[in-house]
Amino acid sequence: MWDRKILKARAKDVLRLSYWKAFLVSLIVAFVGGSSSGSFNFNYNRPSSFHSPGNEDFPLLVLIIIIIVAVAVIVFALGFRIFLGFPLEVGGRRYFSQAAQSDVNMNYLGYAFTKTRYLDIIKAMFWRAFLTFLWFLLLIIPGIVKTYAYSLVPYILGDNPNIGYKRAVELSKNMTAGQKFDMFVLDLSFIGWYLLGVLALFVGVLFVMPYENATKAELYLALRQNALDEGICSYDELRLNRPIIE
DSSP: OOOHHHHHHHHHHHHHHHHHHHHHHHHHHHHTTOOTTOSOOOOOOOOSOOOBTTBSSOOHHHHHHHHHHHHHHHHHHHHHIIIIIHHHHHHHHHHHHHHTTTOOOGGGGGTTOSTTTHHHHHHHHHHHHHHHHHHHHHOHHHHHHHHHHTTTHHHHHHHOTTSOHHHHHHHHHHHHTTTHHHHHHHHHTTHHHHHHHHHTTTHHHHHHHHHHHHHHHHHHHHHHHHHHHTTSSOTTTTTOOOOOOO
């Protein structure tokens, strides 16, 4: 079991030694859309109506051009999220999980960008996003539940990027089984901080992100240890060093 207060206290201890590195990593991950939602996470403004001055019928050619531009923007955003955002998200999660173990190295941000890791990470993260998207098509509540179920996938890939896309999702589901409500409560505990950040001209929100990310890394380490103790996964599968038994 894990305790919310203990996780947040540990996160604070880590940030005392490396806050600005954590801030920069959080900023980059947020910029590429790396949130705990597991979805593609795109937002774009669409005009609600069109009107051509002096003409009641909106020109068909202009409408076609607008549609083409909109499709191009969406395709570009998807490509950006998949081919750059996904790898950076995994690298960011690995940075925080390693920082929680006293290994503070910003080079982890580029962890996914090697020949032996990149495609496997893209595949697994895309599979997670696709599954989450399908669940949200059904109903909002099941989508939120599955978001928590798949939330550990980038951390798992940070440990073993070649674990396989189906296994990464399966292991995340197993690790979060019976934990989702407590994880939801953990998220709620940050609302006050984010409200204060909004009051500080929204800039304060940026300074809360490292705290949340560091806490989520502590959560992963706790759930990972539970999974190891219960035989849900092995040290070899996650490419972890076995503890030395004295």
